[in-house]
Amino acid sequence: MNNSLDKIYLDYAATTPVDERVIEAMLPYFNRQFGNPSSVHIFGQEAEAALEGGRETIARILDVSAGEIVFTGCGTESDNLALRGIALERKLRYGADRILISPVEHHAVSRTARQLADHFGFRVEFLKVDSFGIVDPDYLRRIIDRDVAIVSVIYGNNEIGSINPVEELGKICRNYDVPFHVDAVQAAAHLPMRGIGNWCDAASFGAHKFYGPKGVGALFIRKGTPILPIQTGGGQENGIRSGTQNVPYIVGMAKAFELAQTEGLKNQASLIQHRDRIISSALENIKGIYLTGHPIKRLANHASFVFEGVDGNQLLILLDAAGFACSSGSACKTGDPKPSEVLLALGISPQVALGSLRVTVGKYTTLNEVEKFVTALPLLVNKIRKLLMELKGG
C-alpha cells in the first residue's frame, strides 16, 4: 500500500502536524483530569483550572483580558460566530444592515455573509482589492458609515498569502464605532498577534494551522462588542458559546499558540528562505507562470501561482504521484471545478485561474525537500502541457 511516510508535505496552509510538546500537554486531560469544567467537585475544578489556564495563556499572548477569549470548535466557527453574532446584534440594536467584506475572504466568512444577505435582510458590499488581493483602505474610508453592522477582512490570505493592512482598516472602523473582525486563522503562525485588541474588535483563530489539533478554535471578542450568541445552552464561555468545552484540545491550542508566537516567530527566516527558493526557481524555469498575491507583503511560508495551459487539479494529481503534497489554493474546495473567487477578484481570467497551485512550507520542511520539489515542478508542468498539445493536435 502506498502511504504518506516517504512523501513530501508542502501544504502547511491546509493543516499542520501536531507538535509533540502539544500532544504531551494534552494527554492528561483525556482520562486522568477528565472532569467537566462546569462541575463543582474536584474533577470539575481541575478541568476548569486547565481551561482557564489555556484562556489566560492566549489572552497573555494577545495582550487582552481572559474574559475576551471565547473557545470554539474551529476557525470556521469563530468566523461564523463573529460575523453572524455581531451582525445580528447590531441589526437588532441599531438597525445596522450593511456588511462590508473583502472579495478575497475564506468561505467561512464569504458564505456566512451571503447567508446573512439571502435570509436575514443584510446588504453585503465588497471592499476593493488591488491585483495582489490587498484591501484598499481609502475605499473603506469612502463607503463606511454608522449603518454598517460589521467589517470583516482576512489578515493573511490562505490562497494567495497576501497580508492586509488590518491595523489601518481597524482604525478607520473605530472612528465610526463599527466592529472590525479579522480572520487571523492563517496569519497566527507567522505574524505577531500581540496588541491585536488595539485595532480590532474580534479575531478568529484555529489551532490546526499552527501545529495544534484540528477541531478547536478561539475568538477574541473585545469587551463591550455587541454579539448575539449563536449557540445557546448551558451558558459556557460567558454565555457567548454554550457547550461543554473541549478541555484537552483547548490546552493543546494554548500550548501550540504559545510555541507559534515565541519560537515560531523567531524561525520565520528559514520559511522565507524556502518560500523564496520555490518562487524564484518556479518563475525562472517555467514559462507562462505567474505569482499570485503580493511578492513581499506575503506570509513567510506561502508560495502560490497560476499557469497558462495547465489544469490545476491535473497538476496536483501528478505532483501527488511524484510524492509531493500541494494544493490548488484552498483545501476546502478540492474537487470543485469552478475557478476560485479569490483569484477572479485579482482580475485573473477564469481559464488561467483553473491552473492554480499553492505550495506552503512549514517548520518541518527541509532544504532537501525544497530542492527535490523545485527540480520536479518544471518537468511535471511540461508533461501536462505536452499531453494537452497532443490531445489538441490529435
Ligand SMILES: *Cc1c(COP(=O)(O)O)cnc(C)c1O
Ligand atoms: C483554515 C482557515 C479557516 C477555517 O479554519 P478551520 O479551523 O479549518 O475551520 C478560516 N480562515 C482561514 C484564513 C483559514 O486559513
